[in-house]
Amino acid sequence: MTVVARQFHLRARPEGLPASDNFELVERSLPAPHSGQVLVRNLWLSVDPYMRGRMTGRESYIPPFEIGEPLDGAAIGVVVESDDTGLRPGDVVSHFAGWRDYAVVDATSATKIDPAIPEQAYLGPLGFPGFAAYIGLLRIGKPQSGETVFVSAAAGSVGSLAVQIAKIKGCRVVASAGSEEKLRWLRDEAGVDATINYKEAGDMSAALDTAAPEGIDIYFDNVGGTHLEAALSAANDFARFALCGMIDQYNSEPSGPRNIYAAIEKSILLQGFITIHNMSVWEDFQRDVARWILDGEIKWQETVLHGLESTPAAFLDLFAGKNIGKMVVDLRDDPQGGS
Amino acid sequence: MTVVARQFHLRARPEGLPASDNFELVERSLPAPHSGQVLVRNLWLSVDPYMRGRMTGRESYIPPFEIGEPLDGAAIGVVVESDDTGLRPGDVVSHFAGWRDYAVVDATSATKIDPAIPEQAYLGPLGFPGFAAYIGLLRIGKPQSGETVFVSAAAGSVGSLAVQIAKIKGCRVVASAGSEEKLRWLRDEAGVDATINYKEAGDMSAALDTAAPEGIDIYFDNVGGTHLEAALSAANDFARFALCGMIDQYNSEPSGPRNIYAAIEKSILLQGFITIHNMSVWEDFQRDVARWILDGEIKWQETVLHGLESTPAAFLDLFAGKNIGKMVVDLRDDPQGGS
Numbered sequence: 001m002t003v004v005a006r007q008f009h010l011r012a013r014p015e016g017l018p019a020s021d022n023f024e025l026v027e028r029s030l031p032a033p034h035s036g037q038v039l040v041r042n043l044w045l046s047v048d049p050y051m052r053g054r055m056t057g058r059e060s061y062i063p064p065f066e067i068g069e070p071l072d073g074a075a076i077g078v079v080v081e082s083d084d085t086g087l088r089p090g091d092v093v094s095h096f097a098g099w100r101d102y103a104v105v106d107a108t109s110a111t112k113i114d115p116a117i118p119e120q121a122y123l124g125p126l127g128f129p130g131f132a133a134y135i136g137l138l139r140i141g142k143p144q145s146g147e148t149v150f151v152s153a154a155a156g157s158v159g160s161l162a163v164q165i166a167k168i169k170g171c172r173v174v175a176s177a178g179s180e181e182k183l184r185w186l187r188d189e190a191g192v193d194a195t196i197n198y199k200e201a202g203d204m205s206a207a208l209d210t211a212a213p214e215g216i217d218i219y220f221d222n223v224g225g226t227h228l229e230a231a232l233s234a235a236n237d238f239a240r241f242a243l244c245g246m247i248d249q250y251n252s253e254p255s256g257p258r259n260i261y262a263a264i265e266k267s268i269l270l271q272g273f274i275t276i277h278n279m280s281v282w283e284d285f286q287r288d289v290a291r292w293i294l295d296g297e298i299k300w301q302e303t304v305l306h307g308l309e310s311t312p313a314a315f316l317d318l319f320a321g322k323n324i325g326k327m328v329v330d331l332r333d334d335p336q337g338g339s
Numbered sequence: 340m341t342v343v344a345r346q347f348h349l350r351a352r353p354e355g356l357p358a359s360d361n362f363e364l365v366e367r368s369l370p371a372p373h374s375g376q377v378l379v380r381n382l383w384l385s386v387d388p389y390m391r392g393r394m395t396g397r398e399s400y401i402p403p404f405e406i407g408e409p410l411d412g413a414a415i416g417v418v419v420e421s422d423d424t425g426l427r428p429g430d431v432v433s434h435f436a437g438w439r440d441y442a443v444v445d446a447t448s449a450t451k452i453d454p455a456i457p458e459q460a461y462l463g464p465l466g467f468p469g470f471a472a473y474i475g476l477l478r479i480g481k482p483q484s485g486e487t488v489f490v491s492a493a494a495g496s497v498g499s500l501a502v503q504i505a506k507i508k509g510c511r512v513v514a515s516a517g518s519e520e521k522l523r524w525l526r527d528e529a530g531v532d533a534t535i536n537y538k539e540a541g542d543m544s545a546a547l548d549t550a551a552p553e554g555i556d557i558y559f560d561n562v563g564g565t566h567l568e569a570a571l572s573a574a575n576d577f578a579r580f581a582l583c584g585m586i587d588q589y590n591s592e593p594s595g596p597r598n599i600y601a602a603i604e605k606s607i608l609l610q611g612f613i614t615i616h617n618m619s620v621w622e623d624f625q626r627d628v629a630r631w632i633l634d635g636e637i638k639w640q641e642t643v644l645h646g647l648e649s650t651p652a653a654f655l656d657l658f659a660g661k662n663i664g665k666m667v668v669d670l671r672d673d674p675q676g677g678s
Contacts, residue, residue: 061605254598255595256597258595260563260582260599261563263610265392267610267616268610270609270610271607271608272601272603272604272607272608
């Protein structure tokens with residue numbers, strides 16, 4: 001079968017907020033899979049805030065995207081053609097050749113998913129967003145029952161899992177998000193104890209003091225900026241801060257936490273982390289979160305855009321706060337290529 | 340014996356840089372020591388940057404100084420009169436009733452010192468400054484032989500011990516200080532590998548990149564501000580930052596590290612700490628550092644002012660960077676009170 005894949009390339013590096021003309025849709029004929037490879041048709045694509053960092057040319061923990069080259073990212077696809085003994089046509093796999101409709105990938109980088117769990121959960125709670133929540137909350141936060149946990153951007157794909165794992169561990173949870181709709185979901189579905197609408201709070205420190213009068217023991221940071229300052233101010237002695245993301249800093253002039261000295265006064269641990277450095281606990285993560293999902297202990301939300309062409313818009317919407325929960329692109333109804 | 344002690348009280352809380360009129364010298368008659376107490380005549384007083392924090396009224400890890408009340412701090416004194424079975428007149432002890440010439444203290448809070456070691460070393464390398472260096476470098480930094488360690492304010496009482504412990508542990512050491520005289524001592528006596536004169540460096544990040552082309556694995560922070568930003572910029576993956584002090588922030592409008600996001604990209608640990616939370620390793624510290632001193636592996640410098648009246652000036656000089664090594668006040672030639 002000859003397949004023409006449609007894939008997004010980086011046309012230009014964004015300055016500040018990305019825009020749709022940073023991307024271009026390109027058609028490429030795919031070779032037939034070699035031995036040990038499979039051809040997959042993507043069903044779901046992931047867009048994630050960390051991709052913004054890869055759009056700058058700077059070296060980082062993960063190579064930058066190159067201009068004129070295809071973007072990539074997490075995706076769920078169905079095997080169409082296989083030259084691998086372990087995967088067969090019809091198998092649904094998670095892999096990393098996103099931002100496109102068809103891809104030839106090494107079978108070793110494609111993992112069959114549990115058919116009892118919705119496919120796209122493998123881009124959210126069972127994907128890298130969930131893994132980030134799992135590592136940050138459990139390995140860095142080390143929550144004890146009865147402690148208070150503050151999670152920023154708590155309705156997002158990472159934050160929403162962090163708050164629910166914190167509840168499973170017996171913590172009191174304070175969550176911030178940017179709309180009443182998100183806060184309602186956090187209270188009613190995710191079971192958090194107190195919420196802050198950061199867009200209406202004004203003084204974040206005062207809002208956090210009100211929401212957590214007993215102080216906070218763990219801060220799961222997805223935002224940076226004034227959220228991080230408020231958390232330093234509200235922290236109890238020996239608080240642990242899992243620094244996962246700082247979406248406030250990605251597109252604007254960065255600012256540092258002016259009260260960083262609180263880290264000394266209160267013996268605070270701040271630990272930055274990257275999921276890919278923690279792969280030794282991936283199996284534990286998959287086992288625990290799959291069980292929590294099957295037991296109904298973990299809920300998640302997703303914002304779905306339809307069709308490959310909407311992928312850049314889905315990505316841009318992340319920075320406008322338009323998604324609730326995991327932002328995914330559904331390709332299942334796209335016209336099928338091949339001949 | 341009736342003794343009239345001369346002691347410094349806090350007259351007013353400093354705004355910004357402390358000034359001499361924040362202090363007043365007051366005379367007070369001391370009661371005779373009760374059972375379990377001793378009367379000590381102080382021989383040496385310590386002044387330390389952390390005392391600035393206690394002069395604000397804010398609650399912290401250690402109670403604030405109160406207006407109209409005596410200041411205190413580390414001191415070395417000789418027992419003049421004892422109502423305790425463990426201490427005898429003539430014993431030299433370290434204790435915490437500083438900023439005065441005479442004091443009645445509980446014997447349980449006074450510790451006899453090793454007569455083979457200079458008395459005032461118990462205010463520096465064997466006192467809390469040395470303890471801070473020991474904890475920050477070893478417990479947080481966890482140095483491995485061959486790693487690169489950056490220490491700011493490295494000629495100070497904390498920094499100078501941190502650099503030497505790092506050398507004992509086989510590390511390459513980069514030290515910053517504010518004068519060529521300090522840097523010369525660091526190179527020639529403390530054995531550091533590269534130095535930065537932060538007053539002349541201009542761009543601290545560029546200076547640190549030049550001094551540590553291989554990046555840094557440990558940062559021992561006594562300064563904050565642009566030093567902390569430079570360290571975040573130069574950090575290698577999995578670097579450990581021991582946050583001990585931020586003298587840049589004590590007297591001016593604080594600013595945060597604008598590149599704090601580097602902590603995520605490079606999985607950096609930042610750990611603030613307070614000596615008094617780590618007393619479980621005090622005995623290890625005393626044993627190790629006393630041995631290093633007796634073996635000639637640890638050198639230290641001190642800046643000595645003479646006479647009780649000079650105590651506020653000694654304290655103020657800390658913030659003007661006038662001291663080299665530990666700032667102490669020598670009371671041995673002061674007129675002796677009592678009747």
